[in-house]
Structure formats: C-alpha cells, structure tokens
Amino acid sequence: EAGVxxxxxxxxxxxxxxxxxxxxxxxxxxxxYWYQQALGLGLQFLLWYDEGEERNRGNFPPRxxxxxxxxxxxxxxxxxxxxxxxxxxxxxxxxNRYSLAQHFGDGTRLSIL
Amino acid sequence: xxxxTQLDSQVPVFEEAPVELRCNYSSSVSVYLFxxxxxxxQGLQLLLKYLSGSTLVKGINGFEAExxxxxxxxxxxxxxxxxxxxxxxxxxxxxxxDTGFQxxxxxxxxxxxxxx
Numbered sequence: 001e002a003g004v005x006x007x008x009x010x011x012x013x014x015x016x017x018x019x020x021x022x023x024x025x026x027x028x029x030x031x032x033y034w035y036q037q038a039l040g041l042g043l044q045f046l047l048w049y050d051e052g053e054e055r056n057r058g059n060f061p062p063r064x065x066x067x068x069x070x071x072x073x074x075x076x077x078x079x080x081x082x083x084x085x086x087x088x089x090x091x092x093x094x095x096n097r098y099s100l101a102q103h104f105g106d107g108t109r110l111s112i113l
Numbered sequence: 114x115x116x117x118t119q120l121d122s123q124v125p126v127f128e129e130a131p132v133e134l135r136c137n138y139s140s141s142v143s144v145y146l147f148x149x150x151x152x153x154x155q156g157l158q159l160l161l162k163y164l165s166g167s168t169l170v171k172g173i174n175g176f177e178a179e180x181x182x183x184x185x186x187x188x189x190x191x192x193x194x195x196x197x198x199x200x201x202x203x204x205x206x207x208x209x210x211d212t213g214f215q216x217x218x219x220x221x222x223x224x225x226x227x228x229x
Contacts, residue, residue, distance in 0.1 A: 033217075100145055103159070
C-alpha cells in the first residue's frame with residue numbers, strides 16, 4: 001500500500017511569490033491534514049479537509065489556503081510568501097474524520113529567499 | 114486548551130542502554146495520546162497511541178509508553194536502544210469533537226542521540 005505522497009520534495013521561492021504544495025493521501029483515506037514544521041516553532045496544525053470540504057484551520061493568515069479534490073488529493077497554496085514561511089510542510093491522511101490515526105508524508109521543504 | 118510539554122530537548126544515551134523520553138500534557142477533556150518518530154529528512158511515523166483501556170501501550174520497534182492520568186504524563190520507554198533509534202520524537206495530544214475533528218497538538222520534540 002502506497003503511503004502519503006507529497007510533491008515537490010523541495011521548493012525554492014522568493015518573497016512575494018506564490019507556492020503550491022500537493023498531497024496524495026493513502027488510497028481510501030478521505031481526510032487530509034496539513035501541518036507546518038518551522039524551525040523554533042515546532043509542528044503546528046494548518047488545515048483539515050474532509051470529503052472535499054475545509055473543516056477547520058489553525059491560527060494562520062488567509063494567505064494560507066487550499067482545497068481537496070474529488071479523488072481526495074489536496075493542494076496547499078501560500079500566497080505573498082514571507083521569509084518566515086520557510087518550513088517543512090507535512091501532509092497527513094486518515095481513513096475518515098473519526099479516525100484517530102494520522103499517517104504522514106515526508107513533507108515539502110519550502111525555502112523562501 | 115490542550116498543550117504538550119516535552120521537557121528534554123535532547124537525550125544522549127549509549128547503545129543498549131534503557132531510555133525514557135518524558136511527555137506531560139494538559140487538556141480539559143478526555144485525551145488521546147500519541148508518540149511519533151521523525152527520522153532525518155522524513156515525515157512522522159506513528160510509534161504508538163493511547164485511546165483507552167490498558168495504561169501500558171506497546172508500539173513498534175520495541176517502544177512502550179505508560180499513560181498516567183494523575184500525573185498527566187505519557188512517557189515513552191525502551192529497555193535497550195539501538196543506533197538506528199537516533200531520531201526526533203514527538204508527543205502529541207488530541208481530543209475529538211462531535212464533528213469528528215481531530216487536531217493533533219504536538220510537543221516541541223526530543224532528539225534522541227544514541228552513541229556506540
């Protein structure tokens with residue numbers, strides 16, 4: 001069984017640009033979570049999608065957004081990039097909204113120059 | 114509000130020695146507790162979880178953890194570590210709302226350094 005896959009592995013952008021990160025959940029999983037792992041800030045919850053809908057978001061500005069497609073894959077978009085957005089972005093999936101097991105991908109490292 | 118405290122940012126230990134990584138939590142509701150491991154340049158892998166029932170939870174790679182409600186702790190232990198256990202370990206807590214939303218709140222992590 002393929003795990004959670006994220007692309008790209010690395011992404012380099014400059015301030016003010018926009019970044020798109022992608023996540024494919026484990027086959028059959030309907031919930032997708034996004035987390036930011038920034039140096040010195042630890043792992044913080046960003047967004048939760050389930051059955052195509054955004055169900056909740058963490059304490060991040062609106063320039064962090066995303067969507068979930070009918071095949072349950074997901075995109076995270078970050079607009080107007082700032083230096084502090086440099087981080088490892090981790091995607092996790094679970095079988096449904098009630099599942100207590102989140103399976104993580106290897107992340108996308110976003111570097112802002 | 115939930116929070117997780119991992120007091121030790123780094124734990125050095127010799128190979129084949131026992132290790133305990135400490136985790137304390139605070140939550141206003143019934144909790145679910147997790148330990149994840151992160152190897153360099155990788156995502157998080159679930160080691161074990163406590164949902165209910167027996168307070169001693171066994172996980173993968175020989176790790177176990179004990180849920181102690183009175184001390185609000187969920188310490189991770191391994192009786193004999195290997196070099197390959199060198200990694201970052203994260204404790205996490207979550208609750209489950211009626212909507213089914215499960216948000217993981219993570220501690221700041223403990224780096225386990227195993228040397229020969």
